[in-house]
Amino acid sequence: MAEPLSIKELAKSEELLVGGHRLCPGCGHSIILRQMLHASEYPLVLAMSTGCLEVCTTIYPYTSWKTPWIHSAFENAAATITGVETMYRALKKKGKIDKDVKFVAVGGDGGTYDIGLQSLSGAFERGHNFVYVCTDNGAYMNTGTQRSSATPFAADTTTSPVGKKIIGKQQERKNLTKIAAAHDIPYAAQASPHNWKDLTMKFRKALEIDGPAFLNVVSPCPRGWRTDASETVNLAKMAVDSCYWPLYEVENGKITINYKPKEKVPIFEWLKVQGRFKHLLKPENEGLVKMFQDKIDRDWEDLQKRAGE
Amino acid sequence: MKKKGWKEVPIGGVLKDKGSSVAYNSGSWRSFRPVIDLEKCINCMFCWVYCPDSSVIIKGGLVAGFDLEHCKGCGICAKECPPKVTAITMEPESKGPVCG
Ligand code: SF4
Ligand code: SF4
16 A cells, blocks of 8 residues: 655655746646656656647657656547556566556546546546546636636636626536546545645555546646636645535545545635636625535535545 | 757657756746745745746755746745745846846
């Protein structure tokens, strides 16, 4: 079983995601990936679906990765990595490889909740030995902030534009962690980069699992959330403290809530600092804030119930 | 980095030089730079674990400063330095380089 690592221990390992990439200042994606890469004791092979992280770290002829990395399309990071993993198993059987290598696919919410969902579902069902990490910033940020099925209710995006008639995104978000867990895979969890201890431990656990593992990580995006670059880690923390993004894991069907805020931060505190929600500050939109809060409260209740609490 | 002609480009667009993006100076994007007071620093390494640009330099297990070739000046390190410590401040680049 994987042991947790201290920050000093994490800092001893080589930096496998180096600087010089073109992610926006303060982007959550590279924070998440750095923490994960430092936490692995195995050599890793990464596959990435199209998205900010993929594009910005591999602007031709540069790459920011120091570990084998592959991209083929938007919709198939899970299929790509499971293909590589199958080849690895075949080569291992033939005695051509003896190293223990782990396989990780990473996609944004666009590449995971929407475009890559069937490829991901298929990879779960086939039972490959891999970890899928979704870095969820809640829209198609790479192409200029179009709504995705992960975009929160009432968020302003270019395809759910706030105006006289439209309140921003009119639908609720998809609960992908629940959907992933419903595949009865051995491990599915939610994490946040502000809690590096929890995130690195979950990733280490996921790597040890024999079979598919899924990690959904909230990834604040200064560009799309319209927030100050220095606020990224703080916004991730508020997402968790408000129970918008609960930290929990599902191990062989058993749900454990890893963190419970002593006092739930009202969601308005999180909404009001983000430009994508600035219309919610208007008094006439109080009802929308209430709807937002009610949904969080319902989901949090439901999660606790499902965890048997 | 010199651009390759089509005959020199590897098949499939494979990038063989791992970590080659260090040749790109993303530090030129910066309008504020982090400045650290190493006397105040308690080596909690929060700045290191939260830096999106791998730009906090660790030497011998201690925070040693910033890689200003790549730091984009987001200010996360200064923000996440514990409130009781506040070893990092963001200085406007317009004031000119602090050293060198
Ligand atoms: S648009 Fe958002 S996700 Fe994309 S690089 Fe910028 S901050 Fe990161
Ligand atoms: S300002 Fe941002 S990019 Fe620069 S060292 Fe601090 S956290 Fe890293």
